[in-house]
Amino acid sequence: MYSKIKEKKEWWKEAIVYQIYPRSFKDSNGDGIGDIKGIISKLDYLEKLGITVIWLNPIFSSPNDDMGYDVSDYKNIMPEMGTMEDFEELLKGLHARGIKLIVDLVLNHTSDEHEWFKQSRSSRNNVYRNYYHWWPAENGVPPKRFSLFHEEGAWTYDALTNSYYLHYFSRKQPDLNWDNATVRKEMYSMMRFWLDKGVNGFRLDAFTFISKDTNFPIISEKYESDFINYYASGPLLHNYIQEMNLEVFSKYDIMTVGEASGIAPEQALLFTAAERKELQTLYHFDHANWGRDKNNLYYPDATNRKLSDLKKVFTKWNDVFKTDGWGTTYFTTHDQSRMVSRFGNDTVYRKESSKLLFTFLLSMRGIPYIYQGDEIGMNNIRFDNIEDYRDIHTINYYKHLAATGQNTEAFINAQKEVSRENSRTPIQWNNSLNAGFTNGTPWLKINPNYNEINVALAEENPDSILHYVRKMIALRKATPTLVYGDYELLAEEDEKIFAFTRSFDNEKIVTVLNFSDEKNEFIFPFNINNVTELINNYNTTSTLSNNRLCLQPWQAVILKLN
Numbered sequence: 001m002y003s004k005i006k007e008k009k010e011w012w013k014e015a016i017v018y019q020i021y022p023r024s025f026k027d028s029n030g031d032g033i034g035d036i037k038g039i040i041s042k043l044d045y046l047e048k049l050g051i052t053v054i055w056l057n058p059i060f061s062s063p064n065d066d067m068g069y070d071v072s073d074y075k076n077i078m079p080e081m082g083t084m085e086d087f088e089e090l091l092k093g094l095h096a097r098g099i100k101l102i103v104d105l106v107l108n109h110t111s112d113e114h115e116w117f118k119q120s121r122s123s124r125n126n127v128y129r130n131y132y133h134w135w136p137a138e139n140g141v142p143p144k145r146f147s148l149f150h151e152e153g154a155w156t157y158d159a160l161t162n163s164y165y166l167h168y169f170s171r172k173q174p175d176l177n178w179d180n181a182t183v184r185k186e187m188y189s190m191m192r193f194w195l196d197k198g199v200n201g202f203r204l205d206a207f208t209f210i211s212k213d214t215n216f217p218i219i220s221e222k223y224e225s226d227f228i229n230y231y232a233s234g235p236l237l238h239n240y241i242q243e244m245n246l247e248v249f250s251k252y253d254i255m256t257v258g259e260a261s262g263i264a265p266e267q268a269l270l271f272t273a274a275e276r277k278e279l280q281t282l283y284h285f286d287h288a289n290w291g292r293d294k295n296n297l298y299y300p301d302a303t304n305r306k307l308s309d310l311k312k313v314f315t316k317w318n319d320v321f322k323t324d325g326w327g328t329t330y331f332t333t334h335d336q337s338r339m340v341s342r343f344g345n346d347t348v349y350r351k352e353s354s355k356l357l358f359t360f361l362l363s364m365r366g367i368p369y370i371y372q373g374d375e376i377g378m379n380n381i382r383f384d385n386i387e388d389y390r391d392i393h394t395i396n397y398y399k400h401l402a403a404t405g406q407n408t409e410a411f412i413n414a415q416k417e418v419s420r421e422n423s424r425t426p427i428q429w430n431n432s433l434n435a436g437f438t439n440g441t442p443w444l445k446i447n448p449n450y451n452e453i454n455v456a457l458a459e460e461n462p463d464s465i466l467h468y469v470r471k472m473i474a475l476r477k478a479t480p481t482l483v484y485g486d487y488e489l490l491a492e493e494d495e496k497i498f499a500f501t502r503s504f505d506n507e508k509i510v511t512v513l514n515f516s517d518e519k520n521e522f523i524f525p526f527n528i529n530n531v532t533e534l535i536n537n538y539n540t541t542s543t544l545s546n547n548r549l550c551l552q553p554w555q556a557v558i559l560k561l562n
């Protein structure tokens with residue numbers, strides 16, 4: 001067992017990823033928008049954190065209809081972010097500190113301002129026409145397709161050529177036609193361009209959408225809720241990813257992670273098993289809807305926050321990767337609200353519960369992803385007004401509700417908990433003007449709690465979340481069991497305590513987490529006597545007697561069984 005796993009050791013399996021949403025990380029020139037130079041100014045901070053890989057959200061030329069996910073030139077940097085020289089300097093600075101960089105690949109769509117689309121829409125005979133999906137209006141109205149950003153649907157009429165074009169996301173994000181071999185070649189050459197610059201891998205944005213049934217059959221509206229399975233994950237998806245691997249990934253020593261919306265655990269190995277030669281890892285969304293209203297995911301419902309459900313999700317996904325492929329562990333990204341607001345308690349126990357969540361993240365099997373700002377316990381901003389939002393997702397749905405006379409107030413209340421804007425507010429560096437993020441007017445409001453929650457204060461306080469995260473990262477790095485060890489869930493029905501073991505090469509480690517505002521007791525299902533406490537988010541040592549561990553609210557403890 002040991003040697004088998006040892007053979008499969010890979011740098012990327014040991015990665016500790018930190019996600020940077022550059023717009024909100026650090027502004028260097030006072031225009032209110034975070035940029036590459038801003039990141040460069042914080043390289044020492046990143047190094048000290050101990051993370052080993054950065055996932056950088058899109059920095060490519062873009063009119064920012066969807067904050068960089070609408071790319072108008074894949075081989076250039078958007079001026080707001082800086083220049084290609086800045087990018088190269090960033091990469092050099094990261095590499096000099098032993099940190100790798102993976103960039104975002106927006107595969108399914110471009111911006112409507114991309115040269116390909118400008119050409120494509122100009123005439124039906126243009127050589128780029130086939131780069132996108134067009135439906136001639138003389139064939140009637142195209143079969144309904146759901147759009148993630150427009151209630152009106154995913155086909156937009158373009159009078160210039162009397163045709164409709166397809167966009168699963170915004171109207172300014174037309175879907176590329178991956179069935180066109182020239183499009184695929186262009187995309188592979190773009191990927192090689194970045195790898196040849198030295199980037200260490202990719203996060204594949206919305207990749208399940210690239211293959212779709214381009215006969216566009218009529219699909220019953222009842223499938224809208226399961227739209228990814230009916231509108232995406234098309235017949236050629238695996239062919240395209242295998243081709244991408246053959247043409248690009250296999251030629252470099254890189255890390256790949258796919259945004260696996262709509263992929264069930266049963267399908268995961270089809271993408272990640274080593275012999276499939278597709279991707280190394282992907283990340284699922286099965287815990288993203290924890291605490292959401294099951295009928296309408298735009299609304300929260302705290303009664304759906306059952307700890308046993310969360311355990312089931314993580315355990316099920318761990319089991320997928322027991323012997324092949326490799327998993328991913330995360331709580332939030334730029335597409336979901338703040339970690340501590342959703343999974344912890346962001347008022348009374350903000351500090352304790354943040355530390356607990358990091359204890360989980362960094363002792364669980366699968367590559368941990370830390371989202372910027374979580375390391376200081378930033379929480380949801382909870383905007384009251386639609387004017388405060390910049391996210392097309394929230395704005396368009398609000399407009400739709402207003403236009404159809406529905407309840408916008410209830411929607412805004414719900415957005416306070418679920419909106420992606422909550423995770424996108426600028427990093428709170430210190431308690432000077434604008435939290436030290438910018439000298440100008442920030443592009444998105446800064447959380448007014450920056451006087452109490454900021455990096456400078458966290459640095460000064462040895463008991464801060466930040467210091468704990470550094471300790472927890474160091475522990476993971478020093479403990480191969482936490483990376484490679486088997487995972488086993490304990491007490492699966494317990495609604496307060498999440499406990500599991502990690503075992504590897506005769507070493508057994510147990511993580512015990514009290515996910516509640518009350519004290520709780522955990523009874524081990526096996527005999528434990530002699531233990532070493534590896535980490536504890538409270539300053540008092542945990543008390544263990546007769547196989548029982550007493551835990552304070554949101555207490556997290558990792559013990560090594562001797």
Ligand code: GLC
Pocket residue numbers: 066069070106169205206259334335
């Ligand atoms: C992914 C991105 C998200 C974006 C969408 C469209 O889900 O993470 O931010 O809106 O793709 O590209």
Ligand code: CA
Pocket residue numbers: 027028029030031032033034035080
């Ligand atoms: Ca700037």
